[in-house]
Amino acid sequence: MNTQSELTWLPESGVQLRKAGVQFDAIRVDGEEGRDVADWLARMTGGDPGPIVESATGRRGVYFLVPVGSTSHRAWPDNVTRFTAGPSRVSYIPVPALNGLTWPLSWRYRPTTPGHLVHTRLLCTALHSQE
Structure with missing residues (x-):
């Protein structure tokens, strides 16, 4: 694992919001489905699926941090929320x-x-296989 200084978008403490479209975008999937997909991705990638954040409250969202602009032009299931930036659109992750x-x-x-x-x-493939 690299040091905190190499991952400049990480907060030093607590939680911070990061504007989508700068370092990454995100896909949120709520509940157990999000956790199941995260674990499936980990199995498919040898335990390193990329950064995935989970929430313990509310909808229990799971945030998959993906490359900027990579969520457009894809058919996502209805239960997915995209966090992206664009004309007249700002999202925070x-x-x-x-x-x-x-x-x-x-x-x-x-x-x-x-x-x-x-x-x-x-x-995207993993989410469609869960439908």
């Missing part, structure tokens, strides 16, 4: 620090190296 108090957010799968994100096509 919650990101917890690697350590310390970040509740209700935590890393289901921690970021490992700069630029390594969830593979969007693999995620």
Whole structure:
């Protein structure tokens, strides 16, 4: 695992919002389905699916951090929420620090190296196979 300084988008403590379209976009899938898809991706990628954040409250959303612009021009299932940026559209993605108090957010799968994100096509395929 690289140091915190190499992953400049991570907050040093707590939770911060990151604007979609800068370092990454995100796909949110709520509930157990999101957790199941995250674990499936981990199995398919040898345990390193890319950064995935989960929430312990509300809809219990799971946020898959994907490359900027990679969610467009894809048919996503109805239960997916896209966090992207574009004309007249701004989205913010919650990101917890690697350590310390970040509740209700935590890393289901921690970021490992700069630029390594969830593979969007693999995620889309996994979500369609869950339908």
